[in-house]
Amino acid sequence: MKMRLMLTALCGFVMLTPAVAQTPDLETIARASGMPEIPGLKMVWLAPWGEVGDAHPWRNIIVHQTEGPAGSARGGAEAQARNPTRRGVTVWVETDGTVYWAVPETMVTTHGDGANRNDNKYIDNGPTFHQVVRDNSIGVEFAGNYPDVTRRATEAQIAAWRILVKVLRARYRIPLDRVYAHNWIDFKDARYCEGCELATLARQWGE
Template sequence: MNLHLLAAAMCAMALSVSAAAQTPDLAIIARTSGTPDIPGLKMVWLAPWGEVSKAHPWRNIIVHQTEGPVGSARGGAEAQFKNPTRRGVMVWVETDGTVYWAVTENLVPTHGDGGNRNDNKYVDNGETFHQVVGDNSVGVEFAGNYPDVSRGPTDAQIVAWRILVKVLRLRYGIPPGRVYAHNWIDFKDARYCEGCALATMARQWGE
């Protein structure tokens, strides 16, 4: 009986090791080039990754929410791809969780308002005032809060965000404390806190 149990345990351990060996390492994937398959993400690559060593020196992540309707992420991403430095972001997330990578990593889209918040309402703005800006921050835009701007992200967006923010952090060496909601660093629309729930989640996941 004991021999049978030992054999079963060893078999289970071998299967576990085999499964682990077959599980893609997200840290390795996050440092590759091209258009990699990222487990758990539906990625649409408009602009593929280059060599990460040649990417712009990204130091922060800023979470945005657009007032576009459901289905608007693709259009926003395609317009961004055609004119990378226009006002917008590098990565767009649709309500169904689809992620659009729209801008080559060495180009800087125009987003953020210059880190002009200085009232310490959400975070210590002594560390962000005129320092967390579009030039050093990856912008991620979540679509679909029209016509009710107070509507939060969808469940599918949250699932995608959990993986996406980890990939961004691993790729560019960004700690969780450098993930910011747009409202935390800029004076924004007073009707709601843009990106606050998503940025808070990202920081909690990273701890």
């Protein structure tokens, strides 16, 4: 009887193994089209992905933070979906880690200020000055630093970012050193460094 139970369990394991082996890895998912399930992310698709070869040729990722209260990412993303070229970004991240893909990846949203920083305060601005701009950079907005702009992203946002940045980099073949904080490339609000912690984390996590 004991031997029969062991054989049954072994057969069950063997039958399950091919299914596990067929689970797509993150890079494969990142190059898909439609509205894929991304392990570890709660994605709300207001605009699905098309064929990756038809996407705008994104070369950089710019990390933004908005002075909105918790819960404001959905409203920002929905407004962006209605008017894709308004001031805003393609991807919005709520304080609970929910990610909203707001507009088609073929659209260029209005974000960034022309990469006008040239003081080398945070990074070498030689390669960025007037070069890391909205036309070649996909923007990600993290909501919830109101009323204290110095408030860091939530743990849920950081956990979502750890996966999201890998997805964006894999989808658009963006090198790690092309992940930028908004404050690294533009002169911004002097009260805090917008996006700096999140961009630094992305670079620390590495490949």
